[in-house]
Amino acid sequence: MTGNASSVRRHRAPKAANRVVVRILVILTLSLGVNYVVWRWFESVSWNVWWIAVPLVLAETYSLVDAFLFGITMWRIKERGEPPTPDPDATVDVFVTTYNEPVDLVMTTARAARDIRFPHRTWVLDDGARPDMAAAAAEAGIGYVTRDANWENMPRHAKAGNLNNALMQTEGEFLLILDADQIPDPQILDRVLGWFRDPDVAVVQTPQFFTNVTAADPLGSQAPLFYGPIQKGKDGWNAAFFCGSNAVLRREALMQLGLVGYVKQVERSIAQILRTADSLLDTAEREARDHGPEVLRAVDAVRTAVGLARTEMRSRDTSLSEVTYRFRQRVDEASRGLVEADIAALTRDLEELGELETYGRHARPVPPVLDEVALARLSHRELSPLAALSSVRTLVDAVDVSRPDEAQPVMPMATLSVTEDMATAMRLHGMGWKSVYHHENLAHGLAPEDLGTMLHQRLRWAQGTLQVMLKENPLVQKGLSAGQRLMYFATMWSYLSGFFALAYLAAPVFFLCFDVRPVVSYGPDFLVRLVPYLVLNQLLFLVIGYGRRTWRGTQYSLALFPLWIRAAWTACANVWFGRPLGFVVTPKTKQARTRPPWRLVWPQLTAMALLALAAVVGTVRYLLGAAEFTLLSLGVNLVWVVFDLVILSVVISAATYTGPEADDEQPTPTT
Amino acid sequence: MNFGTEHLDDDTAVVTPQGRLTMVSTAGLRNLIGELVEGGRVHIVVDLAATDFIDSSGLGALVGGLKTARQAGGDLRIARPTEQVRTVLQLTNLDRVLRPAASVRDAFGAT
Numbered sequence: 001m002t003g004n005a006s007s008v009r010r011h012r013a014p015k016a017a018n019r020v021v022v023r024i025l026v027i028l029t030l031s032l033g034v035n036y037v038v039w040r041w042f043e044s045v046s047w048n049v050w051w052i053a054v055p056l057v058l059a060e061t062y063s064l065v066d067a068f069l070f071g072i073t074m075w076r077i078k079e080r081g082e083p084p085t086p087d088p089d090a091t092v093d094v095f096v097t098t099y100n101e102p103v104d105l106v107m108t109t110a111r112a113a114r115d116i117r118f119p120h121r122t123w124v125l126d127d128g129a130r131p132d133m134a135a136a137a138a139e140a141g142i143g144y145v146t147r148d149a150n151w152e153n154m155p156r157h158a159k160a161g162n163l164n165n166a167l168m169q170t171e172g173e174f175l176l177i178l179d180a181d182q183i184p185d186p187q188i189l190d191r192v193l194g195w196f197r198d199p200d201v202a203v204v205q206t207p208q209f210f211t212n213v214t215a216a217d218p219l220g221s222q223a224p225l226f227y228g229p230i231q232k233g234k235d236g237w238n239a240a241f242f243c244g245s246n247a248v249l250r251r252e253a254l255m256q257l258g259l260v261g262y263v264k265q266v267e268r269s270i271a272q273i274l275r276t277a278d279s280l281l282d283t284a285e286r287e288a289r290d291h292g293p294e295v296l297r298a299v300d301a302v303r304t305a306v307g308l309a310r311t312e313m314r315s316r317d318t319s320l321s322e323v324t325y326r327f328r329q330r331v332d333e334a335s336r337g338l339v340e341a342d343i344a345a346l347t348r349d350l351e352e353l354g355e356l357e358t359y360g361r362h363a364r365p366v367p368p369v370l371d372e373v374a375l376a377r378l379s380h381r382e383l384s385p386l387a388a389l390s391s392v393r394t395l396v397d398a399v400d401v402s403r404p405d406e407a408q409p410v411m412p413m414a415t416l417s418v419t420e421d422m423a424t425a426m427r428l429h430g431m432g433w434k435s436v437y438h439h440e441n442l443a444h445g446l447a448p449e450d451l452g453t454m455l456h457q458r459l460r461w462a463q464g465t466l467q468v469m470l471k472e473n474p475l476v477q478k479g480l481s482a483g484q485r486l487m488y489f490a491t492m493w494s495y496l497s498g499f500f501a502l503a504y505l506a507a508p509v510f511f512l513c514f515d516v517r518p519v520v521s522y523g524p525d526f527l528v529r530l531v532p533y534l535v536l537n538q539l540l541f542l543v544i545g546y547g548r549r550t551w552r553g554t555q556y557s558l559a560l561f562p563l564w565i566r567a568a569w570t571a572c573a574n575v576w577f578g579r580p581l582g583f584v585v586t587p588k589t590k591q592a593r594t595r596p597p598w599r600l601v602w603p604q605l606t607a608m609a610l611l612a613l614a615a616v617v618g619t620v621r622y623l624l625g626a627a628e629f630t631l632l633s634l635g636v637n638l639v640w641v642v643f644d645l646v647i648l649s650v651v652i653s654a655a656t657y658t659g660p661e662a663d664d665e666q667p668t669p670t671t
Numbered sequence: 672m673n674f675g676t677e678h679l680d681d682d683t684a685v686v687t688p689q690g691r692l693t694m695v696s697t698a699g700l701r702n703l704i705g706e707l708v709e710g711g712r713v714h715i716v717v718d719l720a721a722t723d724f725i726d727s728s729g730l731g732a733l734v735g736g737l738k739t740a741r742q743a744g745g746d747l748r749i750a751r752p753t754e755q756v757r758t759v760l761q762l763t764n765l766d767r768v769l770r771p772a773a774s775v776r777d778a779f780g781a782t
Binding site: 346 | 698
């Protein structure tokens with residue numbers, strides 16, 4: 001319902017009939033799809049031109065899997081109806097997150113957040129630590145949070161880090177998270193908090209809806225299919241996504257997530273260092289040989305301590321803090337032997353000097369008498385002579401429970417991806433928490449108003465999603481149900497479309513220009529299988545998307561193919577080889593008054609030119625009798641070309657788009 | 672570890688250990704002082720301004736140097752210890768044997 005006037009209306013009663021119709025259409029579509037794709041693989045691939053035939057049949061298989069995942073999503077589409085009334089005693093913190101957005105824009109959201117009806121505290125989470133932002137918040141009676149001193153010289157983790165920092169400085173049971181440009185309605189908490197009456201619910205997501213978008217929405221900012229049937233479908237599998245803004249989270253669930261993550265991280269790093277301890281100790285032993293038998297003995301004692309720690313880790317009766325504490329103690333003991341030897345030698349020296357002194361003019365040196373405290377301090381990690389062996393120091397520093405490499409040991413919001421929301425939700429689901437999708441627009445946001453900003457944002461989303469897929473593949477995560485696995489996988493799968501779009505664009509060009517035939521025949525055998533599948537597929541889409549503008553989304557899923565390819569490529573390079581993700585370079589000012597940014601969509605424009613050229617060439621060749629194909633094949637390929645062109649044409653309206661109004665007064669969000 | 676060496680006069684040398692004075696680096700300091708004393712520079716000032724860290728082995732090396740110097744009829748003084756070094760000297764009471772001087776020039780001038 002997003003995107004038109006009825007969006008403000010309350011929920012309608014669930015419609016059971018719809019679900020039956022949808023299920024019948026899903027079954028029919030998928031049956032016809034399997035029939036078609038099986039025929040393609042076994043009877044109609046032109047293996048002699050495998051270089052185009054195989055990519056095309058793979059693309060068609062990809063699309064069928066996509067249809068399957070979509071069908072499964074729609075299978076349990078859930079209409080929740082009216083929410084329960086909230087617990088009046090619930091305590092809530094409202095977080096408005098910002099980094100570099102204009103102060104006025106942030107304050108518009110922050111004031112609306114302050115004026116939310118349900119009792120709560122409001123905070124501006126300013127990652128830019130700007131004095132004028134702090135002053136504006138104070139003036140409006142709104143709390144202001146920036147990173148504390150612990151974050152100095154530590155990984156900052158972008159928005160996830162900003163939220164984690166604020167979580168440690170606030171105390172409400174629930175958190176409403178708002179991007180700086182998402183203006184909340186006063187009743188948002190009244191409408192949403194009731195879902196937390198179920199003690200297992202960890203997150204409630206509401207739609208993201210944009211007010212600065214024209215009805216045609218050339219940039220495809222509104223996501224009526226996602227914030228609608230798809231989220232409702234995921235909700236049916238208890239897999240409604242948390243999308244980073246316009247959502248309420250239960251603090252307890254987040255803290256639990258943070259603690260579990262902390263323990264896992266510590267366990268992993270201690271186990272890892274104990275595994276590699278042997279080679280460190282061998283190095284230490286080689287170094288120690290130059291420094292006498294006491295040092296060798298001490299290194300040997302450390303080796304024993306490592307062995308004991310390994311045993312304790314395996315037995316699991318001993319807590320990690322005990323394992324690390326005892327390990328430290330044993331290492332201190334070993335270095336105490338060294339300290340005592342040093343002090344003994346030093347004392348001997350001084351005593352000999354004392355005897356010498358009877359002849360000299362110097363004051364008699366008094367050998368030091370060290371008490372227990374001094375000895376202990378000299379043996380402790382800070383001053384330990386063993387630490388002079390860098391390998392031992394590495395080992396001892398790493399066997400620790402305080403995560404010295406992070407600002408906070410406990411990180412509730414997942415930091416493994418540039419999109420913290422999906423990873424966080426997936427981990428919450430993995431621990432058995434529930435999520436809710438509440439289908440009602442309760443905040444009004446601002447979408448990007450130019451192509452460059454939009455592309456930048458889409459690239460980030462795609463990269464983040466694929467990062468999560470590569471690092472924590474939902475198909476193999478513990479604790480997720482089969483449905484939840486598929487719901488997460490479905491979204492990740494959809495971001496792989498870029499590679500397959502290439503096959504869909506190239507196949508008709510090669511056919512029309514060079515008679516290259518990836519399918520054995522484009523004749524009746526082909527059409528009788530393909531056409532019913534396509535018709536049913538479109539019908540399913542029509543029923544599900546009824547009254548919604550879903551066409552833009554369809555266009556962009558294909559038309560942004562260069563961006564999707566780049567996202568997949570960079571995400572792999574990042575996860576596997578530690579490369580930076582990179583950015584779409586965007587001009588700082590809006591492009592409204594200058595030339596359209598054609599440079600950003602040159603691959604699409606090239607593809608369009610090639611397709612149009614191929615259509616002309618194919619037709620002329622047929623008319624001159626130079627082509628080897630029939631009129632029917634020509635027709636099929638021309639329809640195909642026209643479809644591709646219509647899909648791709650969206651980039652032209654996007655590039656020439658100059659915002660919702662003529663004047664430039666509205667600020668542009670930079671997220 | 673690096674040791675800067677400077678000759679103040681015919682029998683006085685300034686040694687400047689840079690970085691961490693620990694088990695790993697003490698042998699170098701001992702050898703250096705031994706060579707200096709053998710060469711007739713029996714008055715040694717160890718300038719600790721660039722020494723970030725010392726442990727019990729490092730202290731042992733200082734006392735060892737003191738012994739070497741005194742046996743040759745000279746002396747060893749320390750100057751300008753950093754915060755960490757001063758703490759360890761106080762912890763072991765060694766500051767009563769090796770009293771830190773405020774500057775290299777004061778190290779022998781004060782006697």
